[in-house]
Amino acid sequence: MSLYNRLLYYKPVRAVVGNIDGYPLRHLLPTTHIFEVEKVRVLMTHIGGYPGKYAAGILPQLRNNRTTLFISGHSHILKVMYDPTLGLLHINPGAAGRQGFHKVRTLVRFTIDGDKIKDLEIKEIPLNEAD
Numbered sequence: 001m002s003l004y005n006r007l008l009y010y011k012p013v014r015a016v017v018g019n020i021d022g023y024p025l026r027h028l029l030p031t032t033h034i035f036e037v038e039k040v041r042v043l044m045t046h047i048g049g050y051p052g053k054y055a056a057g058i059l060p061q062l063r064n065n066r067t068t069l070f071i072s073g074h075s076h077i078l079k080v081m082y083d084p085t086l087g088l089l090h091i092n093p094g095a096a097g098r099q100g101f102h103k104v105r106t107l108v109r110f111t112i113d114g115d116k117i118k119d120l121e122i123k124e125i126p127l128n129e130a131d
Contacts, residue, residue, distance in 0.1 A: 003096070004028075018046045018073065034065050039115035041068050048072025050090050051083035062086055069117060076102040078122065089117055096125075103127065 004025060007013045017029040032045040043065055049055040049072065054062070062070060063086065070083075070090045078094030094106030105125040111118050 014042075014044065016044050016046050032061070034061075034067075037112045040112050040117060041066050042071065043067040043069075044071040046072065047074040050079055050092065051081050051085070062088065068115070069112075078106045078108070080108070080120065 002025070004013065004015060014033055014035060015029050016033050017026050017031055021029070032043065034041070034043050036042065043062060045058070047055050048058045048070065055072075058072075061067075067086070068088050070088050071093070072090070073092055073095075075092060076095035077092065079090070079092040081090045082088075083090060091108055091110075093108040095102040096105050096107055105127060107123040107125070108120065109123065110120040
C-alpha cells in the first residue's frame with residue numbers, strides 16, 4: 001500500500017504527483033492543484049522553485065490565482081520563505097520519502113485560521129526510522 005493510500009485512511013489528502021511517482025499515482029493526482037482552505041488560496045505543484053527563483057511558468061500562475069500559500073518540492077530541501085512582492089508564503093516541505101540524496105525526512109505542519117497561516121512546525125524523521 002502506498003503512503004498516499006495510508007494517508008487517505010486517516011484524513012482527506014490534497015497532493016500532486018512528483019517526478020519519480022509512477023503508475024497509479026500519475027493517473028490519480030494532478031501536476032498542479034489550486035484550492036482554498038478557509039481564506040487562504042493555495043497553489044501546490046512539485047517543481048515550482050521559490051521566491052526569486054520560480055520555475056518557468058509558475059510566476060503567472062501565482063499572480064493569476066492570487067495565491068497566498070505556495071507549496072512546492074522537488075529539491076528535497078526544506079525551505080520556508082515569504083515573498084513580499086507577491087504577498088505569499090512559500091513552503092517546500094523537504095522530503096518525506098526514502099528516495100533521493102537527503103539525510104533526513106522532513107514534514108511541515110501548520111494551522112490555517114481564516115486568512116492566517118500560523119503555528120508552523122517542522123518534524124525531522126531519520127531515514128532509518130520505520131514508516
